[in-house]
Amino acid sequence: MTVVLLVAGCAQTVPGVPAPAASAVKVLPTEGEIGSDLPNTLSTFGFRPFVGGVEILPDGYRTEADASPIGCAAVTDTAPRIVYEPLPVVEAARQSYFNWDEGADASGADAAVVRLSTATAAREAFDAFTRQWRECAGTTVVKHVGAAVVDAAVSDVDDRDAVVSATVRTRQRPGGAQTRYERALGVRDATLVEVSLAVTPDGDRQPDPRAWAVGIAKTMLGKSE
Numbered sequence: 001m002t003v004v005l006l007v008a009g010c011a012q013t014v015p016g017v018p019a020p021a022a023s024a025v026k027v028l029p030t031e032g033e034i035g036s037d038l039p040n041t042l043s044t045f046g047f048r049p050f051v052g053g054v055e056i057l058p059d060g061y062r063t064e065a066d067a068s069p070i071g072c073a074a075v076t077d078t079a080p081r082i083v084y085e086p087l088p089v090v091e092a093a094r095q096s097y098f099n100w101d102e103g104a105d106a107s108g109a110d111a112a113v114v115r116l117s118t119a120t121a122a123r124e125a126f127d128a129f130t131r132q133w134r135e136c137a138g139t140t141v142v143k144h145v146g147a148a149v150v151d152a153a154v155s156d157v158d159d160r161d162a163v164v165s166a167t168v169r170t171r172q173r174p175g176g177a178q179t180r181y182e183r184a185l186g187v188r189d190a191t192l193v194e195v196s197l198a199v200t201p202d203g204d205r206q207p208d209p210r211a212w213a214v215g216i217a218k219t220m221l222g223k224s225e
Contacts (some may be wrong), residue, residue: 011097013198024093025051027191027223028115029216034097037211038197039105039206042097057081057112058090060145067143072136074129074142075183076152076168078196079112087125088117090190105203106212111220112194119189124188131166133157133185149173156210162187163217164208168196180204182213191224193217 035041051097059081060066062149067073074083079094094112116122137157143150150172159164163186171178180199185192197213 024091024113024115024191025049027193027220028093028095028111029097029223031097033219034109034216037219038212039203040099040101042099042106042109044095044097047096049093051093052091054081054084054087054089054092054114056094057084057114058094061143063142066145067141069136069139069141071132071152072139073143075133075136075154075157075166075168076109076141076181078183079114079194083129084114087114088121090115090117093212103202103207104200105209106197107200108198109213110194110196111216113220113224114192114194116190116192122187122190122192126162126164126185126192129158129185131200133164133166134159145196150176158210161212161218162221165214165217169208180209182210184213184217187216188221188224191221193220193224195220 031041031043049210057078061070061073061080062082064070074080092114094110097109099107110120116125136154139154141152143152150170152168153171155167158167163184165184166184168181169178170181182197182199184195195213195216199209
């Protein structure tokens, strides 16, 4: 498998004056906006978003020993740092949302915003991400999380209207319960957004949980203008 974006390299220093960090934060969805895109509400429970540069993005997977194939790990996790480090990142922000109520269709979401130095760089990155996600369709990523081993199966990759999406089903070995996640990644101008939505067994029985994650991504893109 060709690894498009996982090229060894250091985080880049972007020349010029970076945009204020608040601009990325403003693209993150509010609780009310997420509630309008889902059948139920999600809450931050007062946790503050992470705001800064590429260093605030998750950094759990770097080698085949962490996740294999490492080239597909980015489909299964929201905005991993390793895929953004080679890019001209100006600012980033991310936030998590939760709902532990019985009967909820979606139990949580992660949202991330990454602004690059130019719209051209963002479009090129999105196109590379899309190719990579398509190459990973049908692949099961074996992830090592502490002492646990988790299988994450990627399926149903689709891209339309500047948003690429996929379903990821995870199961912890041996014989753990399966969990469904809907992933979406979109681009507008110099901004990339990512969403990972945890779908409950109740939500899994709904007609189109994928549309919920895509809807959140589109809401975020609309705020990036």
